[in-house]
Amino acid sequence: MHRYRIIFVKEGDFACLSHLDLQRTFIRVLRRAGMPLAYSQGFNPQPRLSFAAPLAVGITGDREYLEIDFFRQLDSEKIKADLNSILPAELAVRMAQEIDPKGPVLASLVKAAFYVAIFSPPVPELIPLVKNLYGSSVLEVERKGKKINKRVDIKAFIYNLYLQNAPEEDKLFMFLATGNLGGTRPAEVISLLPIKSEPEKVRRLGIFISGNNGDEFITPEGETLSTFSNGLNLNIQDSAIRTQTPTAY
Amino acid sequence: MKDISRLLASVSRPARYLGREINSIHRDPKHAEVHLALAFPDLYEVGMSHLGLRILYALANSLPGIYAERVFAPAADLEQLLKEQQIPLFSLESRTPLNCFDLVGFTLQYELSYTAILFMLDRGGIPLHSSNRGNDDPFVLGGGPLAYNPEPLTPFFDFFVIGDGEEVLPEILQTYRSWKKKGLRMRESFLREVALIPGIYVPSLYRDHYEDGKFAAIEPLAKEASLPVHKRAVTDLEQSVFPECFVVPYMEVVHDRAVLELFRGCSQGCRFCQAGYVYRPVRERSAEKLREQAGRIIANTGFTELSLASLSSSDYSAIGELITSLKEDFANKHVSLSLPSLRADAYAVQQAGRLQQGRATGVTIAPEAGTQRLRDVINKKVTEEDVLEAAAVALQEGHNHVKLYFMLGLPTETMEDLAGLVELVGKISLLGRKRGKGHKKGSPLINVSVSTFIPKAHTPFQWESLLEQKEIMHRQDYLLRELRKLKGVAFARHNASMSLLEAILARGDRRLAAVIEQAYNLGSRLDAWNENYSFSRWEEALATAGMTAQLYTSRPLYYSDPLPWDHISTGITKEFLIKEHRRALELSITPDCRAACAGCGIGCKVGITPQSASQKAGYRFP
Numbered sequence: 001m002h003r004y005r006i007i008f009v010k011e012g013d014f015a016c017l018s019h020l021d022l023q024r025t026f027i028r029v030l031r032r033a034g035m036p037l038a039y040s041q042g043f044n045p046q047p048r049l050s051f052a053a054p055l056a057v058g059i060t061g062d063r064e065y066l067e068i069d070f071f072r073q074l075d076s077e078k079i080k081a082d083l084n085s086i087l088p089a090e091l092a093v094r095m096a097q098e099i100d101p102k103g104p105v106l107a108s109l110v111k112a113a114f115y116v117a118i119f120s121p122p123v124p125e126l127i128p129l130v131k132n133l134y135g136s137s138v139l140e141v142e143r144k145g146k147k148i149n150k151r152v153d154i155k156a157f158i159y160n161l162y163l164q165n166a167p168e169e170d171k172l173f174m175f176l177a178t179g180n181l182g183g184t185r186p187a188e189v190i191s192l193l194p195i196k197s198e199p200e201k202v203r204r205l206g207i208f209i210s211g212n213n214g215d216e217f218i219t220p221e222g223e224t225l226s227t228f229s230n231g232l233n234l235n236i237q238d239s240a241i242r243t244q245t246p247t248a249y
Numbered sequence: 250m251k252d253i254s255r256l257l258a259s260v261s262r263p264a265r266y267l268g269r270e271i272n273s274i275h276r277d278p279k280h281a282e283v284h285l286a287l288a289f290p291d292l293y294e295v296g297m298s299h300l301g302l303r304i305l306y307a308l309a310n311s312l313p314g315i316y317a318e319r320v321f322a323p324a325a326d327l328e329q330l331l332k333e334q335q336i337p338l339f340s341l342e343s344r345t346p347l348n349c350f351d352l353v354g355f356t357l358q359y360e361l362s363y364t365a366i367l368f369m370l371d372r373g374g375i376p377l378h379s380s381n382r383g384n385d386d387p388f389v390l391g392g393g394p395l396a397y398n399p400e401p402l403t404p405f406f407d408f409f410v411i412g413d414g415e416e417v418l419p420e421i422l423q424t425y426r427s428w429k430k431k432g433l434r435m436r437e438s439f440l441r442e443v444a445l446i447p448g449i450y451v452p453s454l455y456r457d458h459y460e461d462g463k464f465a466a467i468e469p470l471a472k473e474a475s476l477p478v479h480k481r482a483v484t485d486l487e488q489s490v491f492p493e494c495f496v497v498p499y500m501e502v503v504h505d506r507a508v509l510e511l512f513r514g515c516s517q518g519c520r521f522c523q524a525g526y527v528y529r530p531v532r533e534r535s536a537e538k539l540r541e542q543a544g545r546i547i548a549n550t551g552f553t554e555l556s557l558a559s560l561s562s563s564d565y566s567a568i569g570e571l572i573t574s575l576k577e578d579f580a581n582k583h584v585s586l587s588l589p590s591l592r593a594d595a596y597a598v599q600q601a602g603r604l605q606q607g608r609a610t611g612v613t614i615a616p617e618a619g620t621q622r623l624r625d626v627i628n629k630k631v632t633e634e635d636v637l638e639a640a641a642v643a644l645q646e647g648h649n650h651v652k653l654y655f656m657l658g659l660p661t662e663t664m665e666d667l668a669g670l671v672e673l674v675g676k677i678s679l680l681g682r683k684r685g686k687g688h689k690k691g692s693p694l695i696n697v698s699v700s701t702f703i704p705k706a707h708t709p710f711q712w713e714s715l716l717e718q719k720e721i722m723h724r725q726d727y728l729l730r731e732l733r734k735l736k737g738v739a740f741a742r743h744n745a746s747m748s749l750l751e752a753i754l755a756r757g758d759r760r761l762a763a764v765i766e767q768a769y770n771l772g773s774r775l776d777a778w779n780e781n782y783s784f785s786r787w788e789e790a791l792a793t794a795g796m797t798a799q800l801y802t803s804r805p806l807y808y809s810d811p812l813p814w815d816h817i818s819t820g821i822t823k824e825f826l827i828k829e830h831r832r833a834l835e836l837s838i839t840p841d842c843r844a845a846c847a848g849c850g851i852g853c854k855v856g857i858t859p860q861s862a863s864q865k866a867g868y869r870f871p
């Protein structure tokens with residue numbers, strides 16, 4: 001068996017595709033491309049696809065990860081080209097690479113994700129509001145349960161918030177816990193802010209797993225959190241809300 | 250465009266409006282000589298499940314110079330936003346406003362979607378009445394099964410296509426193209442030209458007459474207006490276009506699978522079934538052709554399910570052979586095959602079982618009526634033994650859900666027939682419980698679905714009445730009470746007032762158009778979706794027009810009465826429908842016309858009735 005990791009984007013209007021729709025689409029696209037999908041055993045065999053972290057509806061993704069098992073080895077470049085000949089540009093595959101099929105899937109490793117919400121026009125007084133938020137000891141949001149809604153404190157899931165403001169827009173960067181040990185989503189964080197405006201756009205910039213020494217976050221490619229945030233012109237090491245004048249990234 | 254993206258972010262299930270699906274066709278509309286909107290007056294998930302729309306989409310886009318796009322009805326939340334922000338309803342592919350198309354063609358599939366047509370025109374910026382449309386407005390056409398009684402919709406449509414759309418559409422597009430080239434901008438000049446195409450009905454070239462409040466006649470007003478308008482039908486399905494590159498939806502649609510069309514038409518001759526009459530005669534594709542198409546469709550789409558569709562698929566003359574070859578082709582390819590339309594005999598259930606290969610989950614059996622007498626009336630040629638055997642086979646195969654289809658309010662139905670229905674369900678539930686003992690799956694759940702009989706145009710029952718509302722409820726109450734006594738049986742009643750509305754519209758005349766418009770103005774939209782439905786709007790609309798439901802549903806009709814759809818010819822003679830109606834009342838069975846031609850008037854040639862794919866030459870319209 002051969003496992004491939006696919007890095008793709010989810011852009012533009014395609015942010016509105018639900019995770020289920022995306023899953024169904026990838027299965028059909030892989031089948032249509034004639035890829036040698038490996039199926040699970042049992043009564044109702046399913047192709048073995050694993051998405052690292054489902055993306056909430058309305059959020060675009062710059063680097064989304066999907067791992068797939070094939071029963072035959074393929075050329076990574078060809079996988080990428082074949083899939084891109086079928087997929088819309090908004091779901092383009094950026095990279096395909098073969099990985100160890102015996103290793104754990106990303107979905108089981110993912111710990112955090114980096115998001116940015118763009119408010120345009122900027123929200124007046126966003127800086128103190130965000131600071132305020134970060135200073136509170138409890139941050140409760142309501143989550144829909146099957147029967148009753150329950151209140152959850154998401155404070156522990158908010159690792160970092162970081163604001164860049166400019167005359168034409170505010171960018172609220174969020175580094176949030178995600179994965180099977182619990183987490184939160186941008187919508188929940190934004191719902192805590194006493195503002196009326198909705199962000200014009202929310203993007204997921206990347207996902208993170210634990211680094212080798214356990215205390216640092218790295219991207220699946222091994223980039224450290226500090227390198228990653230430096231790339232965004234953010235200094236995130238010191239876990240505080242910072243404001244700064246915007247720089248293009 | 251940006252506006253639309255913003256809208257998508259704030260509506261539920263935005264994938265409905267996203268477009269850009271795999272295999273959808275994207276071109277620059279500016280380069281199209283004829284820009285056609287294929288409109289479906291229902292939500293995306295319903296419209297995308299419709300085979301006819303897929304056929305026309307593939308066909309139109311294969312013709313040079315033509316660009317066809319899809320448009321579906323927006324759900325209430327998007328409708329609201331479009332209205333507030335004054336954004337016109339747009340096509341899925343290029344997001345072009347509906348009123349910028351050359352032609353807008355609606356699929357007419359279900360009576361309860363009539364107000365959705367008005368609301369799509371309205372939101373699309375097209376005047377509701379064809380008489381109010383100007384030279385820059387598109388031509389609005391309609392086709393599909395309900396075009397066989399187009400009268401209630403006539404003011405809203407420029408013309409109708411009677412019969413198989415793929416046969417006529419190329420001619421319409423050609424006529425439009427040359428008319429446009431001539432630079433003539435007068436709408437009427439096009440309408441007169443298009444009226445010359447056989448199978449086209451241009452209602453503005455006809456006038457309706459009434460006597461004593463009853464429909465009396467339709468009179469042609471121009472030499473281009475033929476009387477009657479004969480339906481068009483594909484003569485050779487084998488060579489006819491079929492979509493092998495199905496658009497693959499992102500969201501889950503009602504029938505989320507690839508489809509093969511084994512044959513068109515149906516030879517059973519069930520007397521209540523409009524499709525069985527208007528789609529005559531039977532025309533088949535060969536098993537070899539279907540096998541090739543199946544392979545290509547699955548390769549082109551990646552669908553994991555393939556359904557062998559037709560009005561009565563197990564009647565396909567080479568069904569056994571086809572199933573064998575498809576099973577062979579798709580072994581280990583993770584494609585599940587299904588045979589959707591089930592009859593009521595063991596053979597059909599067995600064939601379906603062969604496809605499901607042990608994955609037996611549910612089966613549908615349709616006895617339609619509870620007693621032999623009533624099954625004879627409707628010409629449903631199955632006996633109680635057939636039904637029980639079918640059920641037994643299904644249970645043996647391990648199905649755990651058995652769905653039973655019946656109709657209520659059929660002509661001549663008495664309480665005895667309903668008692669028979671309950672008894673039959675009882676016997677099947679007994680079979681189920683017998684199996685339940687010792688079977689690893691236990692007892693099956695038996696779902697009884699009882700729809701209300703609605704007399705439809707162009708059937709032998711077109712002279713029959715809809716049961717009174719009170720009586721429908723009364724009979725439903727009886728079923729509810731009696732079926733509840735049976736173990737493992739579920740029954741849910743159908744909305745009686747929805748049947749009433751369907752019955753009114755199904756046999757309406759031109760005067761009903763005002764009622765439809767009024768109901769629309771009162772807020773009626775996608776009536777097929779229960780949550781939005783309210784009959785009170787229709788009551789009010791009928792009252793405003795000074796009409797009653799009874800005029801259309803239970804006024805006694807005589808064979809000699811002119812009917813509002815007499816000018817639309819399916820090829821079946823009225824004499825034949827009268828004969829069939831009489832035979833129904835005499836409890837006479839009319840055999841399957843694959844076995845013996847019943848002489849309906851369609852004119853399949855003797856000896857090769859009706860056409861199977863290997864006997865192509867047989868059938869021409871008069």
Ligand code: SF4
Nearest residue numbers: 842846847849852853
């Ligand atoms: S002409 Fe005869 S065989 Fe052909 S559809 Fe009519 S009844 Fe059937």
